[in-house]
Amino acid sequence: MKTILVTGSNGLLGQKITQRILETQQFNLVASSKGRNRFPQVAGYLYAEMDILNAQNVREVVERYKPDAIIHTAAMTNVDTAHDHREEADCLNVESVATLIAICAEHNIQLVHLSTDFIFDGADGPYDELAAPNPLSYYGQTKLKAEELIKTSGIKWAILRTILVYGIVNDMSRSNIVLWAKGALEKGKPINVVNDQFRMPTLAEDLADCCLLAVEKDAYGVYNASGKDMMSIAELVGQVADFWKLDRSLINEVSSDSLNQNAKRPLRTGFILDKAITELGYQPRSFVEGLSVLKAQMEINPIQ
Template sequence: MQKVMITGATGLLGRTLYKTLKHEFAVVGTGFSRATAPILPLDLADQQAVITFLELHKPTVLIHAAAERKPDVCENSPQQTIALNVAASEFLAKECAKRNIRLLFISTDYVFDGQDAPYYESATPNPLNLYGQTKQQAEQAVLNASPLHTIIRVPVLYGDVTSLNESAVTVIATQLKQDDQTSHDNWAIRYPTHVEDIAFTLRDLLIQPEALGGIFHISDSQAMTKFDMACVMADILGYPSELLTPQGKPTQTAARPYNCALADSRLKPLGIAYSRDFKAAVGDIINGATNK
């Protein structure tokens, strides 16, 4: 049986990876400040601790999901972002290569500038913000470390949350609850994808490891702006739609790409394709978080 190590196993995607993959593989999850059993604490900035952990647990696969993923936070904390997103990723990639451990690196659609969608796996990256730049740099370091390593690019994610603020998607629901009138970006086109569908896809890839290596794109296909998402959530919450205001241009600190649609040329030939209705899925998440 393959042994899968997951970094960032306390995060939105990492928790679902752990929950899904443990049914098929021996899994060890790691986290940092939020790590509680069965997730094990590991500081990725401590290189000796990383080496010791790899030697002790001897994974055959490492899914590296830990990252600073909020673009505005990245812009405001560049050194911290580079240390986690680039330096730690490069070190993990090299140490895994030494031990013939396959590394699956979770990357982002933000490695593209959003001006020429859809983007296939072979498209040339051109990130607009520091978050995308660090992910692109890490991608290159990972691919340079070993042909066994794999890049997994994903778009904006949502799923079962500890709080609605945890996801850039479900945080919209908290805005609807708190304000009378709300404004939402109606410019950038997103493709919200459920973390469970990412986990199912990685599970299927790990079952056929000969397919791994290089770059994969995983994305749902429903194109939505944040305003579109807000309209869906307003309907779920009974929030008056006339109180929603569309914003015609981005207002965040970090530049956002217009449309980074990820096109897949590798998963469908393998018979791997997962998708779900956004309104039904996000409704279940909102109702579940409300009832906690």
């Protein structure tokens, strides 16, 4: 049975990977994150405190547990934070990858790395895996740099590009578009939502499955791994309102330019998913199916 080391295991995707491995018992898991373990179940896997920015710490953890694959989910993903804190973004999104590449090369470990639609300019979406990148934001630039390091590294690697991941876990450190919209509308707050940015939102469970498929099948290369439904952000929030029977009139549609955000966003991304579906067996759910997954989880555990 393969052993997988997951970085950023306290994050949304990291916790979903932990959950899936515990359900399937298909892999041995070493979960790792900075600080204490926030996943509610502690049995059935190992947890290692690991600071991805401390190369020696990373090396010690990898050499102690000897994983066959590393799934690298830890990153700075806030686009405006990366724009404002570029050195920190470089450390988290580029230097940590260089550290993992070096260690994977020494120990013949597969690296499964999470990337983003923000490596594209949004002029020509949806994109396949061979489309030419042209990031508009510093965040996108850091993620593209990491991809380029991996592609020229000579190690065993798979890059999974994803879009606007949503989901829920017990101990959320960050919100996401679905929870933000639902929470604001439930409180009766009017919200401004852009109607000129188009995405394919990704259920965290589906992305976790794709990560594990990449390990199971020894995947090599770039794979698109997003949801399958293309919609504007305004349409997305409208669907959230409809699903939970909330007041759509609170949604105020605006253009991207009106928000005056520091970091520029691509207008239309989206992915062609044929490669991941055919080669890995990836099966993304529709957006409404994804919302049903969240609703069921909230009913089981209302404290979320």
